Amino acid sequence: MDLFNKNLKTILNERGFKLTPQRRSILDVIYENKGEHLSVDEIYELVKKKCPEIGLATVYRTMQLLEETKLAYKHNFNDGKSRYEIISDVDHQHHHLICTKCGMILEVEEDLLENTEHEIEKKYDFEITNHNVKFYGCCKNCKIKK
Numbered sequence: 357m358d359l360f361n362k363n364l365k366t367i368l369n370e371r372g373f374k375l376t377p378q379r380r381s382i383l384d385v386i387y388e389n390k391g392e393h394l395s396v397d398e399i400y401e402l403v404k405k406k407c408p409e410i411g412l413a414t415v416y417r418t419m420q421l422l423e424e425t426k427l428a429y430k431h432n433f434n435d436g437k438s439r440y441e442i443i444s445d446v447d448h449q450h451h452h453l454i455c456t457k458c459g460m461i462l463e464v465e466e467d468l469l470e471n472t473e474h475e476i477e478k479k480y481d482f483e484i485t486n487h488n489v490k491f492y493g494c495c496k497n498c499k500i501k502k
Contacts, residue, residue, distance in 0.1 A: 381407040382418045393439040455495035
C-alpha cells in the first residue's frame with residue numbers, strides 16, 4: 357500500500373469510516389488521475405474497469421463522504437458537472453485556469469493572493485482560512501485554432 361492510501365485509510369479510520377474495497381478503488385482512480393478534476397461519472401467509468409460490480413450510487417456516496425470529511429474538494433467549473441480532487445497538505449487551494457472553448461483545466465500552484473489576503477485580514481479584522489480563484493479564458497491550443 358502506498359503512502360497516499362495509507363494516510364487516507366488512517367484518516368478514514370480515525371473519523372470512524374472503513375476503507376472498503378470500493379472506496380479503495382475510487383481513491384486509486386483519483387490518485388492515478390491526479391490533477392485531472394474528474395466528475396463522478398468519469399470516476400465511475402474508470403473504477404468500473406477495475407471493479408465491475410461497483411454502482412454509480414457508491415461512487416456518489418464515496419465522493420460525498422470524502423468531501424464531508426475534508427479529504428476531497430468539489431469544484432464547479434461551470435461546465436454542468438461537479439469535479440473532484442483529493443485535498444493536498446497545502447494550506448490553500450490552488451488556482452485554476454479554465455478554457456471556455458475546450459474545457460481544459462490547468463492548475464496554478466503559486467498562491468497569487470497571499471499579500472492581498474494579509475491586507476484584507478488587517479483592513480477588515482477577518483481571518484481568512486482559504487480562497488478559491490478561477491480564471492476563465494482561452495488556452496494556448498484554442499488560441500492557435502482561431
